[in-house]
Amino acid sequence: MSIEVNSKxxxxxxxxxxxxxxxxxxxxxxxxxxxxNDKVVPRKDFSEVKIPDNSKVAVIxxxxxx
Amino acid sequence: xxEGQLSIEEYETGNTKHKWDYKKLKLAHRVVFExxxxxxKVQAGYTNRTLYINLTTNEIKEKKVTEExxxxxxxxxxxxxxxxxxxxxxxxxxxxxxxxxxxxxxxLCGTTQYPGSGKSLCLTVSPxxxxxxxxxxxxxxxxxxxxxxxxxxxxxxKAKYDVVIVIDGEKGKVIIETAPLEETNTHHLNEQLTKxxxxxxxxxxRQKVSVISSGKGAENSYWGCLNFSxxxxxxKVPRIKQAGRGGLGSVLRDKKIKAIVTKVEKVxxxxxxxxxxxxxxxxxxxxxxxxxxxxxYQCNMRAVGTAHLVEIMDEYDLLPTENYxxxxxxxxxxxxxPEFYKHFTKIIPDGCWHGCTMACxxxxxxxxxxxxxxxxxxxxxxxxxxxxxxxxxxxxxWDPLWILEFNFYCDTYGxxxxxxxxxxAFYMEMYEYGILNKERCNNLELCFGNSEAVLELIHRIARxxxxxxxxxxxxxxxxxKNWLIKNGWGExxxxxxxxxxxxxxxxxxxxxxxxxxxxxxxxxxxxGPQHDEAWLIFMDMVNNAIPTFxxxxxxxxxxxxxxxxxxxxxxxxxxxxxxxxxxxxxxxxPTKVPEHVQNYVDYQKxxxxxxxxxxxxxxxxxxxYNWQRAMNVWMGRGRRKDDWIPYRSMGPVTEMEYLSxxxxxxxxxxxxxxxxxxxxxxxxxxxxxxxLYNFRQDQYQKLxxxxxxxRGWTPNGVPTPQKMKQLGMNDHIMLKFLQxxxxxxxxxxxxxxxxxxxxxEEPPSIQPKYWEKW
Numbered sequence: 001m002s003i004e005v006n007s008k009x010x011x012x013x014x015x016x017x018x019x020x021x022x023x024x025x026x027x028x029x030x031x032x033x034x035x036x037n038d039k040v041v042p043r044k045d046f047s048e049v050k051i052p053d054n055s056k057v058a059v060i061x062x063x064x065x066x
Numbered sequence: 067x068x069e070g071q072l073s074i075e076e077y078e079t080g081n082t083k084h085k086w087d088y089k090k091l092k093l094a095h096r097v098v099f100e101x102x103x104x105x106x107k108v109q110a111g112y113t114n115r116t117l118y119i120n121l122t123t124n125e126i127k128e129k130k131v132t133e134e135x136x137x138x139x140x141x142x143x144x145x146x147x148x149x150x151x152x153x154x155x156x157x158x159x160x161x162x163x164x165x166x167x168x169x170x171x172x173x174l175c176g177t178t179q180y181p182g183s184g185k186s187l188c189l190t191v192s193p194x195x196x197x198x199x200x201x202x203x204x205x206x207x208x209x210x211x212x213x214x215x216x217x218x219x220x221x222x223x224k225a226k227y228d229v230v231i232v233i234d235g236e237k238g239k240v241i242i243e244t245a246p247l248e249e250t251n252t253h254h255l256n257e258q259l260t261k262x263x264x265x266x267x268x269x270x271x272r273q274k275v276s277v278i279s280s281g282k283g284a285e286n287s288y289w290g291c292l293n294f295s296x297x298x299x300x301x302k303v304p305r306i307k308q309a310g311r312g313g314l315g316s317v318l319r320d321k322k323i324k325a326i327v328t329k330v331e332k333v334x335x336x337x338x339x340x341x342x343x344x345x346x347x348x349x350x351x352x353x354x355x356x357x358x359x360x361x362x363y364q365c366n367m368r369a370v371g372t373a374h375l376v377e378i379m380d381e382y383d384l385l386p387t388e389n390y391x392x393x394x395x396x397x398x399x400x401x402x403x404p405e406f407y408k409h410f411t412k413i414i415p416d417g418c419w420h421g422c423t424m425a426c427x428x429x430x431x432x433x434x435x436x437x438x439x440x441x442x443x444x445x446x447x448x449x450x451x452x453x454x455x456x457x458x459x460x461x462x463x464w465d466p467l468w469i470l471e472f473n474f475y476c477d478t479y480g481x482x483x484x485x486x487x488x489x490x491a492f493y494m495e496m497y498e499y500g501i502l503n504k505e506r507c508n509n510l511e512l513c514f515g516n517s518e519a520v521l522e523l524i525h526r527i528a529r530x531x532x533x534x535x536x537x538x539x540x541x542x543x544x545x546x547k548n549w550l551i552k553n554g555w556g557e558x559x560x561x562x563x564x565x566x567x568x569x570x571x572x573x574x575x576x577x578x579x580x581x582x583x584x585x586x587x588x589x590x591x592x593x594g595p596q597h598d599e600a601w602l603i604f605m606d607m608v609n610n611a612i613p614t615f616x617x618x619x620x621x622x623x624x625x626x627x628x629x630x631x632x633x634x635x636x637x638x639x640x641x642x643x644x645x646x647x648x649x650x651x652x653x654x655x656p657t658k659v660p661e662h663v664q665n666y667v668d669y670q671k672x673x674x675x676x677x678x679x680x681x682x683x684x685x686x687x688x689x690x691y692n693w694q695r696a697m698n699v700w701m702g703r704g705r706r707k708d709d710w711i712p713y714r715s716m717g718p719v720t721e722m723e724y725l726s727x728x729x730x731x732x733x734x735x736x737x738x739x740x741x742x743x744x745x746x747x748x749x750x751x752x753x754x755x756x757x758l759y760n761f762r763q764d765q766y767q768k769l770x771x772x773x774x775x776x777r778g779w780t781p782n783g784v785p786t787p788q789k790m791k792q793l794g795m796n797d798h799i800m801l802k803f804l805q806x807x808x809x810x811x812x813x814x815x816x817x818x819x820x821x822x823x824x825x826x827e828e829p830p831s832i833q834p835k836y837w838e839k840w
């Protein structure tokens with residue numbers, strides 16, 4: 001029972017939403033693009049969309065800073 | 067006025083209001099030499115001429131900008147490189163008479179329709195690095211220089227007495243006059259000169275004046291910055307932005323220039339005279355709306371500026387604390403952006419150039435100075451930006467008010483906050499190890515967290531204190547390293563590994579230990595470790611999007627080309643990718659923000675009227691980037707040995723650092739080096755650290771191999787004549803010089819790849835002299 005987040009294997013948590021996953025991974029940067037199995041999750045749906053078991057999640061942090 | 071907004075009259079901005087004796091100040095001025103010029107018109111972003119001033123020979127002349135110069139060097143930083151190549155020698159150093167201070171604009175600089183279009187690029191031979199340093203800066207000076215009639219200003223020679231250079235775009239006159247009585251430090255000098263040179267005693271008139279200045283700190287250090295003013299009509303104060311890196315302010319004061327003033331007749335939305343104003347307005351409006359509607363949900367720049375990064379960097383273990391030993395700290399929340407938001411003046415817009423909706427130049431008004439010569443005065447503090455706040459973390463000082471004081475004094479003394487903070491953090495670590503002590507530090511107790519000692523050091527630098535430590539410390543980390551080693555104080559390896567400089571320039575404020583690509587983003591650069599070439603930490607360390615050396619090398623080609631392009635055109639980087647369109651996530655490569663890239667193609671096309679593609683923009687940058695590297699080689703640097711970085715930026719130098727992230731490093735030994743868990747358990751910490759040290763040093767050399775190959779350079783980091791020709795840079799003197807260098811390197815056995823390639827690994831090319839096959 002695991003998922004891949006940015007190519008790293010992490011435990012899968014039942015009913016975990018994108019928002020929960022970002023919190024668990026401590027990804028606090030606001031400018032991120034999230035894809036589950038290559039499909040973009042709209043930012044407005046982060047609290048609703050659940051992460052399926054065995055999925056590949058990409059949390060793409062945009063480049064930022066001065 | 068929007069409902070709920072306060073009128074300006076109700077705001078207490080609390081700025082110092084001095085009553086200077088302007089008559090006396092002005093009477094002391096004496097015109098040294100002057101020059102009348104015919105006022106011109108900007109055409110499609112260019113004035114098509116530059117202004118040359120020689121303070122030794124009292125010469126002023128105009129130089130024509132040819133179509134070939136525009137084609138090869140575009141503008142901005144490119145023009146600066148061209149002017150320097152034509153004027154300096156390979157032996158020129160920062161204080162040589164022939165060294166120049168060049169201020170440039172760029173074809174898009176001065177546009178008011180597109181956010182972030184007011185940047186100037188400043189270049190000189192740096193006291194820190196002995197090569198050309200470029201630094202970009204906001205404020206009104208660049209646009210005003212162009213609207214006064216010039217694409218660039220080139221100053222050579224040295225004046226005998228303190229002078230002010232005035233470029234009067236109203237009258238078409240350049241005047242060099244002595245200015246003996248004005249203050250040197252910026253916050254006073256700007257007040258004096260802005261009022262003195264305004265045509266009328268009105269705020270609108272003062273808004274048409276911009277001043278470049280530095281300060282007493284710049285006179286006595288290698289950290290001198292240039293302050294570019296922009297008169298804030300609402301606050302009624304000249305505010306400032308800094309060209310911080312590389313000691314440009316030290317060069318300004320070495321030339322005995324107290325200030326450079328430019329004034330214009332008027333500024334309008336068509337001052338740049340774009341070829342296609344309708345398209346320009348269209349793309350500008352689209353971005354304005356994007357910033358207005360989305361920034362608050364993304365980076366929140368309009369509220370707290372780049373300081374929003376402090377909490378993010380802390381969370382990702384990237385905020386440098388105690389001289390980059392760690393990337394986060396329990397006390398860090400004391401300096402998160404909300405702590406500064408409390409002090410920022412709200413509601414008043416904070417753009418450093420007209421029409422910038424990003425408006426990230428935050429300000430603390432009515433700050434009461436706590437120490438030094440201005441103790442008790444109420445001043446406006448411009449900032450702090452992320453880097454300045456992070457300097458507090460690096461010195462382990464967690465007090466927002468102290469950071470504001472540090473920010474204020476660095477600015478008014480003309481000191482770069484980054485170099486000052488990074489260097490002092492290193493001195494503090496040396497103090498902790500007993501390599502420095504109170505006696506060696508001229509009675510300063512420079513231990514981590516000693517905020518009083520830091521300010522005292524800065525005040526003593528500005529006063530020109532002749533203590534040996536003060537004198538050496540103000541010249542930066544590289545000189546202090548040499549001084550410590552020469553005196554036999556401490557282990558040379560520890561000193562070299564801990565001092566965060568490369569090429570002689572201090573690092574900016576990011577921890578790079580876990581991002582090899584960002585180590586390259588600091589080390590494999592033209593001017594030194596400043597993050598304005600590439601910021602790849604997230605892409606590399608968090609996204610894992612560039613796992614191979616080839617991937618990293620591609621990123622270290624592509625992203626510096628964009629950053630360079632902004633410098634060629636007079637643009638700010640922030641509207642590129644610190645704001646993203648609502649549908650950016652759905653694009654093929656969101657990190658490149660394709661819609662904004664297309665904006666830049668359309669923008670330059672609309673301004674210049676030339677047919678341009680995305681590839682053309684990259685080509686413009688690649689030409690100048692390679693030219694600058696070639697000039698580094700010409701000046702005796704620009705080789706693999708010069709791209710060396712201290713080990714602190716690659717991994718843990720001390721046991722304490724290793725132990726603080728033991729799990730991470732042990733896991734790394736297993737996953738990357740292939741050790742078994744039992745082997746790791748048997749090793750002592752020194753053995754583990756040594757293994758990690760050797761492995762990571764080799765990784766960096768392999769990265770350099772891949773990057774040099776991608777850039778078309780030799781294995782020793784020299785741009786090849788073949789590459790230069792491909793780019794259309796055919797200057798035969800430069801081409802011959804590069805070939806001679808490559809031949810000499812060949813004889814010395816230096817044209818070989820630097821990485822140690824094991825079985826199953828390959829260098830970027832089996833043939834090291836791969837370019838000869840082109």
